[in-house]
């Protein structure tokens with residue numbers, strides 16, 4: 001056999017022995033903004049199989065870069081942006097992309113996922129992820145046009161809102177279809193909970209990914225792709241997709257979901273007595289009927305919007321037709337924004353919530369973190385722990401939306417007290433230690449919009465979430481309220497760990513978790529999708545085991561930054577201040593019971609009682625990327 005023929009036959013053998021026949025381009029894009037150097041970095045099949053994609057790729061690549069990172073806002077930090085193997089494959093809700101970095105808000109592992117179309121376009125440009133280090137000399141955007149990748153100076157975008165900047169870039173390029181992820185002034189000003197925005201109102205909101213981009217002088221990442229997304233078995237994928245669409249559409253709540261999306265949750269959460277009200281001092285809001293999904297539908301909604309290939313179309317386009325905020329048009333709000341800028345701040349004027357939604361999108365700040373911090377400031381003023389002079393003369397009071405919107409803008413621009421709030425919960429507590437009981441945070445991240453006092457499992461979910469007090473790893477409220485009357489600690493620990501395993505799996509695969517949560521879409525569909533797209537047969541258990549390993553990895557990263565049991569407690573308020581009214585009036589979390597649950601949680605995870613994974617677990621992550 002000739003040398004050439006022998007080479008060919010070994011290549012054929014290699015490809016025949018490959019488990020992965022689709023799902024990946026086996027290529028990352030590595031960009032050093034300091035030098036402007038761009039290179040295509042291969043990834044191996046073992047890496048793709050083990051880490052799957054999205055937050056799995058991000059966690060591993062962050063782990064590999066840790067030694068070189070000085071601090072989150074230093075150019076040495078890395079941001080990894082990765083869709084998953086299912087992103088863009090025409091499956092229902094196959095849309096998500098993870099942003100992963102050392103978080104400027106918490107100082108530990110951080111990530112946030114974004115829907116829309118951006119990640120799909122990146123896959124069409126031929127990449128499984130982008131790895132960005134360094135700092136550009138001047139404000140710039142990264143231009144990815146298939147293999148043509150450049151850092152483009154764009155100083156004229158300085159200070160522009162996220163949407164305005166995206167519009168300017170599209171105008172410059174003469175291309176309205178190009179996909180753009182941008183930061184607003186908050187990201188440029190290094191607000192530690194700055195978000196990244198794409199497709200009008202799709203945000204990577206939590207953990208300060210926008211500030212990491214800002215610290216790199218990176219205003220936007222612009223993508224145009226023209227390649228096919230590799231799929232192992234198109235016919236199998238078509239069958240699975242069609243069956244799934246029929247199943248989703250037959251759900252009794254499908255139409256209602258299309259009409260209201262996450263806004264439908266407000267009534268449920270209010271009647272369950274866990275709606276954040278006046279900085280989580282209560283769980284029932286008297287004005288809930290003025291800010292719920294029906295008000296949105298009947299008075300403000302003018303259209304629907306959806307992420308790529310999503311039949312659920314949960315997003316609502318709203319217009320304010322009269323009054324002070326007349327002319328406000330925005331895509332949203334979804335539940336978290338409606339609560340954190342509504343009931344949590346005593347606001348029962350839906351038009352003001354819409355204005356807040358529009359403003360936060362344009363400024364590029366996370367509505368949960370900013371709404372939470374503004375709530376603490378209002379309570380501090382109402383209870384006379386701070387004076388009007390302390391807050392730049394703003395008349396901070398429950399329901400005063402004009403002062404609230406002014407404070408949101410001050411945060412994004414770091415003006416006056418906005419400068420302190422822009423550094424997050426810890427900075428607020430450091431400046432005003434008397435406010436500590438009022439600030440709801442875990443590991444420096446502000447708590448999401450569900451009261452954890454009625455359900456011990458939700459308190460544990462907040463306490464042990466790897467990025468801080470976020471609901472997006474485990475939202476166990478409904479399950480515990482509906483099924484948990486007889487649950488002991490065992491069931492509570494199990495449900496938190498299961499959620500912390502299955503929900504991150506969606507982030508790894510690159511799909512939205514809402515079909516599973518809201519329409520009961522069975523998670524056993526996902527191994528079938530994965531097999532159709534990648535060609536690798538697998539089981540749900542195997543996929544969950546890989547996700548669970550990533551939870552170990554993110555914990556190892558954060559333990560290396562000093563995280564341990566002391567950081568795994570739900571916010572103080574949940575232990576100290578009982579809910580004031582509603583079905584859970586008088587309820588708070590018992591610390592001894594929480595401690596017993598935390599012990600059990602660690603035991604079940606195989607971590608020691610200080611929350612540290614055993615040393616040998618880290619060894620499995622020392623493998624090579626390619």
Ligand code: SF4
Nearest residue numbers: 093307310314512514
């Ligand atoms: S359910 Fe909503 S957030 Fe999820 S993919 Fe569909 S439109 Fe996007």
